[in-house]
Amino acid sequence: MAQGIIWQKSSFSGGGDSSDCLEVAATAEAGLLVRESDEPGTVIETDRPQLAALISHLCPSS
Template sequence: MGIQWQKSSFSTDAEGNCLEVAIQDDVILVRESDAPDMVIRTTRAKLAAFLEGAKAGEFDRFVN
């Protein structure tokens, strides 16, 4: 069976910006649906640290 990708509930089909995540062999995979061959691979711990930083506003300067 292939990789089972899960789309973010914040993604919109109309704009084509769908963020998807999956897990394979205890590795977290992240991709954008409009570029499915470009996949970021990371660990649970690194993804958790990134998400905590994003929630804390550490990366806000990149989107403002």
């Protein structure tokens, strides 16, 4: 994994230093990286269309 990755917490995490949230980082090599803050060593590499499809599946609009 590349050094210097800047992780951004989900706005739904409630802020602060909680270890119970989703984090996302953008990289030139992988597109998007996703991890859960309490398991920072487990990282999923994806791209915008795949992540959008997952979010749409999990949170369908009413």
